[in-house]
Amino acid sequence: MKYLPYWLTAFVAIFLDQLSKYLILINFEDHERRNIIPNFFDLTLVYNPGAAFSFLADMGGAQKYIFTVLAFVISGWLARSIVKGEFGRLGNWAAAMIIGGAFGNVIDRFIHGKVVDFLLFYWQNWYYPAFNIADSFICVGAALLIIESFTQKTPKNT
Numbered sequence: 001m002k003y004l005p006y007w008l009t010a011f012v013a014i015f016l017d018q019l020s021k022y023l024i025l026i027n028f029e030d031h032e033r034r035n036i037i038p039n040f041f042d043l044t045l046v047y048n049p050g051a052a053f054s055f056l057a058d059m060g061g062a063q064k065y066i067f068t069v070l071a072f073v074i075s076g077w078l079a080r081s082i083v084k085g086e087f088g089r090l091g092n093w094a095a096a097m098i099i100g101g102a103f104g105n106v107i108d109r110f111i112h113g114k115v116v117d118f119l120l121f122y123w124q125n126w127y128y129p130a131f132n133i134a135d136s137f138i139c140v141g142a143a144l145l146i147i148e149s150f151t152q153k154t155p156k157n158t
Contacts, residue, residue: 006082006096013100017133018107024118033120042120046130049114068109071102091148097141104134 028034028045035042078095081087087095108115117130 003082003092006092009093009096010100010103013097013134013137014104014107017101017104017137020133021108021116021118025116028118040121040123042122043118044120044130046117047112047114048117048130068106071106075099075102087145088148088152090144091152094141094144094148097137097144101134101137101141104132104137108134 024043024045028043030045030047033042033044075098078099082092082095105115115132115134117132117135119132119136120130121128
């Protein structure tokens, strides 16, 4: 029961990610863009067969399995760290966010063979690569883990 808020956070991340992707998939054609904030933000439907910034996208499909295994290994380590008390409160929330985001993208890899991205930010000729809600949870979680690493005292039993 003590870890329930963290598991719920991971579940909410997965739910919000998959719901947002479902809504994009039923309302957009591939590569369609709809402007939301002029000269700054569009919704679009693109697929990413790789990882962040299409890293390893050209591996012929092997990346699907590599990134799925990686998500399970890292999520398992993070979940274990929560249960073993290796993080402080902020770290637990961060780990839960990363776990939820990772599994949101794993679901895409199983269903579509690639990740659905749809948030596109840009300014003039500069474009940030399209991403999704799962990616946001992963990035915020990673940033929070870094912040905690600077603020948490080293456990005495190590």
